[in-house]
Amino acid sequence: MHQIRKPYLLFLGDVTSDIFAKTAHGLKDWCPEDCVAQWRLPDATVDLGLPDLAPGDAAAAGARSLVVAVAPIGGALPAHWVPAITMAVAAGLDIVSGMHGALADVPAIAAAARQHGVALHDVRQPPAAIPIATGRRRSGRRLLTVGTDCALGKKYTALAIAREMQRQGFDATFRATGQTGILIAGSGLPMDAVVSDFVAGAAEMLSPDAPADHWDIIEGQGSLFHPAYAGVTLGLIHGSQPDAMVLCHEPGRTRINGYPDYPVPSLAEAIQGFEAAARLTNKAARVVAISLNTARLTDTQREQAIAAATAETGLPAFDPVASGIAAVVGGFAGALDHAA
Amino acid sequence: MHQIRKPYLLFLGDVTSDIFAKTAHGLKDWCPEDCVAQWRLPDATVDLGLPDLAPGDAAAAGARSLVVAVAPIGGALPAHWVPAITMAVAAGLDIVSGMHGALADVPAIAAAARQHGVALHDVRQPPAAIPIATGRRRSGRRLLTVGTDCALGKKYTALAIAREMQRQGFDATFRATGQTGILIAGSGLPMDAVVSDFVAGAAEMLSPDAPADHWDIIEGQGSLFHPAYAGVTLGLIHGSQPDAMVLCHEPGRTRINGYPDYPVPSLAEAIQGFEAAARLTNKAARVVAISLNTARLTDTQREQAIAAATAETGLPAFDPVASGIAAVVGGFAGALDHAA
Numbered sequence: 013m014h015q016i017r018k019p020y021l022l023f024l025g026d027v028t029s030d031i032f033a034k035t036a037h038g039l040k041d042w043c044p045e046d047c048v049a050q051w052r053l054p055d056a057t058v059d060l061g062l063p064d065l066a067p068g069d070a071a072a073a074g075a076r077s078l079v080v081a082v083a084p085i086g087g088a089l090p091a092h093w094v095p096a097i098t099m100a101v102a103a104g105l106d107i108v109s110g111m112h113g114a115l116a117d118v119p120a121i122a123a124a125a126r127q128h129g130v131a132l133h134d135v136r137q138p139p140a141a142i143p144i145a146t147g148r149r150r151s152g153r154r155l156l157t158v159g160t161d162c163a164l165g166k167k168y169t170a171l172a173i174a175r176e177m178q179r180q181g182f183d184a185t186f187r188a189t190g191q192t193g194i195l196i197a198g199s200g201l202p203m204d205a206v207v208s209d210f211v212a213g214a215a216e217m218l219s220p221d222a223p224a225d226h227w228d229i230i231e232g233q234g235s236l237f238h239p240a241y242a243g244v245t246l247g248l249i250h251g252s253q254p255d256a257m258v259l260c261h262e263p264g265r266t267r268i269n270g271y272p273d274y275p276v277p278s279l280a281e282a283i284q285g286f287e288a289a290a291r292l293t294n295k296a297a298r299v300v301a302i303s304l305n306t307a308r309l310t311d312t313q314r315e316q317a318i319a320a321a322t323a324e325t326g327l328p329a330f331d332p333v334a335s336g337i338a339a340v341v342g343g344f345a346g347a348l349d350h351a352a
Numbered sequence: 353m354h355q356i357r358k359p360y361l362l363f364l365g366d367v368t369s370d371i372f373a374k375t376a377h378g379l380k381d382w383c384p385e386d387c388v389a390q391w392r393l394p395d396a397t398v399d400l401g402l403p404d405l406a407p408g409d410a411a412a413a414g415a416r417s418l419v420v421a422v423a424p425i426g427g428a429l430p431a432h433w434v435p436a437i438t439m440a441v442a443a444g445l446d447i448v449s450g451m452h453g454a455l456a457d458v459p460a461i462a463a464a465a466r467q468h469g470v471a472l473h474d475v476r477q478p479p480a481a482i483p484i485a486t487g488r489r490r491s492g493r494r495l496l497t498v499g500t501d502c503a504l505g506k507k508y509t510a511l512a513i514a515r516e517m518q519r520q521g522f523d524a525t526f527r528a529t530g531q532t533g534i535l536i537a538g539s540g541l542p543m544d545a546v547v548s549d550f551v552a553g554a555a556e557m558l559s560p561d562a563p564a565d566h567w568d569i570i571e572g573q574g575s576l577f578h579p580a581y582a583g584v585t586l587g588l589i590h591g592s593q594p595d596a597m598v599l600c601h602e603p604g605r606t607r608i609n610g611y612p613d614y615p616v617p618s619l620a621e622a623i624q625g626f627e628a629a630a631r632l633t634n635k636a637a638r639v640v641a642i643s644l645n646t647a648r649l650t651d652t653q654r655e656q657a658i659a660a661a662t663a664e665t666g667l668p669a670f671d672p673v674a675s676g677i678a679a680v681v682g683g684f685a686g687a688l689d690h691a692a
Contacts, residue, residue, distance in 0.1 A: 147579030147611050208551045208584040209544040239487030239633050243587025244548040250579050271487050274632075292614075293579050 013217065014133055016198045017076035017106050018046045021067060025093055026055035027082045033058045035110060035192050036081035042171055042196045048075040053096065058082070067103035077106040077133075079195060087112040098124040106131040110191040135191045138206045138214065145212035145251050147293055152222025153348065156254035157232040157303070158286050160276045161269055162241065164262040165332065166232035167193050169303040172332035173258065174229035176341045184227040187218050189248065193231045203233050203248055204241075211244060215251025227345070230254070236285050237277050238268055246289055253294040256348055257286055262305040263317040279325050300344040302329040353557065354473055356538045357416035357446050358386045361407060365433055366395035367422045373398045375450060375532050376421035382511055382536045388415040393436065398422070407443035417446040417473075419535060427452040438464040446471040450531040475531045478546045478554065485552035485591050487633055492562030493688065496594035497572040497643070498626050500616045501609055502581065504602040505672065506572040507533050509643040512672035513598065514569035516681045524567040527558050529588065533571045543573050543588055544581075551584060555591025567685070570594070576625050577617050578608055586629055593634040596688055597626055602645040603657040619665050640684040642669040 022036050030037065040047055040060045049065035052058070065073060078100040084090050089097075089111055097107055097115075101124040109115050115132040116122045125132050155173065157166040170186060171193075177184035186193070188200025206214045219228040230252050234241030259282055268274040277285065283299045290297035302321045306314040314334060321329035328340045362376050370377065380387055380400045389405035392398070405413060418440040424430050429437075429451055437447055437455075441464040449455050455472040456462045465472050495513065497506040510526060511533075517524035526533070528540025546554045559568040570592050574581030599622055608614040617625065623639045630637035642661045646654040654674060661669035668680045 145580035147614055149613075204547070204549040206548050207544070208546050208548045208587065209581060211548045211583045212580050237632065239590050240485035240552050241549060242590055242632065243551045243583040243585075245583075246586045247548065247583025250582055274487055292577065292582065 013139055013201055014135055014194055014199055016108055016133055016195070017131075018198050019048045019075055020046055020077050020079045020108075021065065021070035021075040021100070021105060022047055022050045022060065022062065022081040023078050023096070023100070024050055024052045024056050024058050024060070025080075025082050025084065025090070025096075026053040027084070028055070028057040030058055032083050033060075033081065035083065035195065036060055038192050039079065039081060039195055046198075048073050051078070067100040067105055071103045071105055075105060077108050080107070080109045080111060081195075084111065089113055089118060094118060094120050097121055101125055101128050101130050104128060104130060106133065108133040108135060108195065110135050110195065112136065135194045136202050136205055138202055142206060142210040142217060143213045144210065145216050149253065149294070150216070150219070150221045151224060152219075152226040152228065153256075154219055154228045154230060154252055154254045155256040155258065156230045156249065156252045157260055158245070158249070158257050158299075159232060159235045159260040160237060160279070160282045161235050161262070161265060162238060163269055164265065165260045165303060165305040169258055169260050169332050170229050170231045171196065172337055173341055176337050177227060177229065177345060180338070180342055180345070182227055182345055183223065183225055184229055187228050187230040189218065189231045189233050203244055208243065208247070211247030212251035215248050219252060232260070235268075236289060237274070237282065239271060239274055249286070249290050250293045254290055254297055255294060256300040256344065257290060257297065258301045258303050259283060259286065259299050260303045260305065261321070263309065263321075279321060283325060299327065300348065301327050301340055304329055304331045306331045306334055353479055353541055354475055354534055354539055356448055356473055356535070357471075358538050359388045359415055360386055360417050360419045360448075361405065361410040361415040361440070361445060362387055362390045362400065362402065362421040363418050363436070363440070364390055364392045364396050364398050364400070365420075365422050365424065365430070365436075366393040367424070368395070368397040370398055372423050373400075373421065375423065375535065376400055378532050379419065379421060379535055386538075388413050391418070407440040407445055411443045411445055415445060417448050420447070420449045420451060421535075424451065429453055429458060434458060434460050437461055441465055441468050441470050444468060444470060446473065448473040448475060448535065450475050450535065452476065475534045476542050476545055478542055482546060482550040482557060483553045484550065485556050489593065489634070490556070490559070490561045491564055492559075492566040492568065493596075494559055494568045494570060494592055494594045495596040495598065496570045496589065496592045497600055498585070498589070498597050498639075499572060499575045499600040500577060500619070500622045501575050501602070501605060502578060503609055504605065505600045505643060505645040509598055509600050509672050510569050510571045511536065512677055513681055516677050517567060517569065517685060520678070520682055520685070522567055522685055523563065523565055524569055527568050527570040529558065529571045529573050543584055548583065548587070551587030552591035555588050559592060572600070575608075576629060577614070577622065579611060579614055589626070589630050590633045594630055594637050595634060596640040596684065597630065597637065598641045598643050599623060599626065599639050600643045600645065601661070603649065603661075619661060623665060639667065640688065641667055641680055644669055644671050646671045646674055
């Protein structure tokens with residue numbers, strides 16, 4: 013499992029659009045305390061509002077890792093970024109990349125890393141030794157975010173719940189299953205890159221035995237209703253053995269994103285499907301709340317959507333961005349604590 | 353996708369137990385017409401009853417590929433087999449391996465293959481470029497074998513159905529999803545080794561558009577009721593878009609093999625689960641027959657088990673090894689043809 017040294021120097025290369033800097037913005041938003049500075053090449057126009065520091069100065073200011081926090085066009089490392097990265101290596105920083113190509117496959121970077129004794133983390137790469145799932149029940153409690161589709165807030169919801177539970181005094185850990193989540197958490201497993209036979213085993217590895225009152229808040233992936241990714245979702249559910257699931261949904265989205273022939277299920281259908289799937293490895297699994305992505309709605313529409321979701325399901329509903337989640341999290345966490 | 357040149361010279365190394373020669377026996381049983389000869393090192397005691405030919409003689413007799421048809425202890429290629437394999441390369445044979453290590457990672461074999469222009473096939477390795485599933489419906493018809501557990505006859509059932517359909521004049525192709533199946537078919541995709549995001553896409557690639565009356569008979573993997581492998585199964589189901597499923601089951605097996613905490617589902621539960629899962633990508637998907645593995649039963653018990661399965665499900669039941677499948681296959685294939 014990736015274990016990344018914080019805090020970070022965020023490398024922005026020479027990108028000129030925030031579209032390619034989504035990861036950088038995510039880190040700045042979710043773990044500002046871990047972001048010491050940004051480092052930009054001369055042509056960059058993206059600005060996170062962090063101090064601009066070159067690797068040597070950032071290391072002196074406490075940075076331990078350089079994060080390549082932008083997605084170059086095509087996904088591959090541009091040749092002219094290599095000297096910048098080797099400069100960071102020479103300053104003693106570990107290098108963390110979410111790009112498709114492996115850092116260690118770039119000879120200059122691999123040689124520099126060996127010379128300076130720093131680690132290279134490709135957060136798209138899963139660890140080598142993932143066991144086959146055992147199906148054994150583990151101690152501690154687990155919450156998994158699930159969704160009626162992809163790309164509607166499963167990571168954001170898990171992060172917001174973990175943070176709110178910590179604020180309310182619960183012992184809670186966010187568990188990352190995708191590259192941005194791994195960078196935010198500093199550890200995790202990229203589920204979509206795990207060989208299929210090992211997905212449930214990877215999920216078991218990600219949230220090991222824990223004290224009885226500990227909560228792992230696990231970032232969901234894909235959707236059981238997605239024609240390409242449902243298998244990943246099912247393996248993640250089975251290995252996670254969630255006691256609780258929070259169902260993420262975007263009101264008004266009627267078709268699976270990019271799959272116009274595939275309808276988004278109703279909340280009731282989705283709850284039935286996820287609970288049936290999860291009960292293979294945890295008989296007590298249930299959906300406890302609905303997280304709505306209402307970014308495209310007016311305030312009035314948002315309130316209506318939240319009320320409608322609760323009316324349809326009998327469950328508390330919230331938007332983790334636009335409405336407070338304190339009451340919802342306190343409610344279901346308390347209820348599950350009581351039930352346990 | 354692997355495309356292997358037949359016929360085969362079966363390499364048995366120096367193994368002394370049929371346990372390590374399961375693949376060789378499977379090939380001898382399922383495609384005897386593709387097995388020109390066996391080649392054994394001096395200490396071997398396993399005998400398939402094929403002519404013993406060294407690579408040069410086998411090539412002269414028509415062999416195109418040497419199949420490493422035994423599993424060495426530990427799964428890795430023993431060093432003393434390397435000269436034997438390079439000798440086969442020098443005779444112009446492609447080399448086909450189901451072992452864990454890649455043939456091309458053995459320098460002597462890689463160099464010899466380059467020199468002689470032969471192909472190296474590691475049937476555990478999926479192809480590099482597998483697309484994400486599109487969910488688009490494809491022409492032609494598809495049957496997938498599914499199971500209440502692993503290791504109870506999904507491959508055997510698919511092979512038997514494909515063969516029987518061909519015998520009855522249907523245009524049917526067996527589609528292999530595991531290494532032994534790939535060797536038998538000469539092509540296929542090892543689903544368990546595909547990265548999880550691509551499993552459904554691999555299944556789409558495996559059974560492409562076909563004439564309206566063509567049947568792909570697809571080898572199933574895992575089980576929706578297995579705590580480690582259900583994700584692979586679901587991706588395979590979604591990408592296969594089966595019109596028909598044949599449910600494989602072993603009467604008397606009450607616990608998932610190796611997972612004593614996990615019960616084997618009833619036939620009715622399994623049918624409900626597989627049909628619900630398959631209908632995401634094919635609304636007409638249904639289980640059409642029950643394939644029973646009755647190897648451990650007496651003849652009387654077998655007849656009772658077959659009658660009981662039919663009584664429970666209302667579907668035809670058969671044992672593809674012990675009872676004829678002609679009537680069953682003719683029945684459901686005809687019924688589906690009629691419905692289409």
